[in-house]
Amino acid sequence: MRSCFLGTGGSWPTRERNVLSIALTHSRNTVLLDCGEGTQRQMIGSPVSPLKIDAIVVTHLHGDHFLGIPGLVQSMSLNGRKRPLMIAGPSSIHASVESSLSSTVFRPGFEVDVREMKDGDRLVVGSLTVRCASVEHGIEALAYRVDAPPRPGFFDRAKAESMGIPQGRLWGDLQRGKTIRSNQGGVDLEVRPEQIVGPARPGLSVVYSGDTLPHGSVAALSRDADALIHEATFSDRHADLARDYLHSTAREAAEIASEAGVGSLFLVHISPRYSAPDLIDEMRKEACEVFPGAIIPSDGECFEIGRRTNKPCKPEDGGAGAVRTCR
Numbered sequence: 001m002r003s004c005f006l007g008t009g010g011s012w013p014t015r016e017r018n019v020l021s022i023a024l025t026h027s028r029n030t031v032l033l034d035c036g037e038g039t040q041r042q043m044i045g046s047p048v049s050p051l052k053i054d055a056i057v058v059t060h061l062h063g064d065h066f067l068g069i070p071g072l073v074q075s076m077s078l079n080g081r082k083r084p085l086m087i088a089g090p091s092s093i094h095a096s097v098e099s100s101l102s103s104t105v106f107r108p109g110f111e112v113d114v115r116e117m118k119d120g121d122r123l124v125v126g127s128l129t130v131r132c133a134s135v136e137h138g139i140e141a142l143a144y145r146v147d148a149p150p151r152p153g154f155f156d157r158a159k160a161e162s163m164g165i166p167q168g169r170l171w172g173d174l175q176r177g178k179t180i181r182s183n184q185g186g187v188d189l190e191v192r193p194e195q196i197v198g199p200a201r202p203g204l205s206v207v208y209s210g211d212t213l214p215h216g217s218v219a220a221l222s223r224d225a226d227a228l229i230h231e232a233t234f235s236d237r238h239a240d241l242a243r244d245y246l247h248s249t250a251r252e253a254a255e256i257a258s259e260a261g262v263g264s265l266f267l268v269h270i271s272p273r274y275s276a277p278d279l280i281d282e283m284r285k286e287a288c289e290v291f292p293g294a295i296i297p298s299d300g301e302c303f304e305i306g307r308r309t310n311k312p313c314k315p316e317d318g319g320a321g322a323v324r325t326c327r
């Protein structure tokens with residue numbers, strides 16, 4: 001599953017960061033997590049195509065998570081999109097999408113399918129399952145978990161070779177769960193798939209907190225997820241502001257990640273006040289004291305999410321090509 005961080009800042013766009021939007025892609029399906037203003041411009045030069053987005057899921061209706069939708073929908077339509085677009089969010093999402101799309105004379109050339117979500121609801125987006133949980137941000141706000149389907153079990157190449165099964169169609173049949181017959185030195189051999197292929201493995205999973213105070217519902221939703229993308233608006237030096245404005249610090253996000261046992265942690269929704277690199281380093285160190293390897297991605301960075309590991313996409317895929325870890 002690929003995670004592209006199109007915008008990683010909170011509140012308003014700055015020279016360093018645009019406001020929130022993250023594209024999760026697995027196989028042929030792409031879910032956009034939040035859509036701050038200017039998101040379609042952030043896609044330029046990235047591997048994310050506006051035409052290939054299946055669904056936009058919105059955590060809450062503060063503008064920095066939502067105001068990019070009318071512009072993105074117009075860009076999709078002007079570029080020939082015909083297939084429907086799903087937009088999901090908290091209970092007032094329908095009225096907000098309706099009013100934002102009707103505020104110009106433009107009408108999209110495709111159906112916009114709006115779904116209102118509440119704690120515990122599920123969505124199916126192609127092969128992906130999206131679940132949500134309520135969080136604490138002073139208005140109705142949701143966190144989302146995106147689960148990919150189970151992966152095939154490990155194929156034991158050494159065992160297949162030792163049994164004399166030739167590589168090619170027969171290997172493919174075993175991976176597809178078929179029993180095969182192979183002739184070895186005039187002896188007919190029947191091989192069942194479970195002799196060579198291990199049990200199916202869980203699918204990859206990513207959780208996105210949206211804006212929230214540190215909250216047990218995010219930890220519960222994130223249990224054993226491969227990655228948690230958590231807001232970290234503030235560092236320890238502004239922990240009082242985090243309380244006042246119902247946000248999290250980097251350290252608190254790391255505590256949630258540690259409690260949930262996730263594979264990797266990405267921190268986003270960085271306050272515009274932290275434009276200086278040393279302030280970002282300070283924030284990263286605070287998180288890493290609790291969750292080693294915490295990453296604060298820059299706009300445009302993409303990562304391949306894997307179980308217990310993550311690796312950057314190649315620079316030519318749009319990623320910056322460097323995993324940022326504790327220093």
Ligand SMILES: [Zn+2]
Nearest residue numbers: 060062137211
């Ligand atoms: Zn907010």
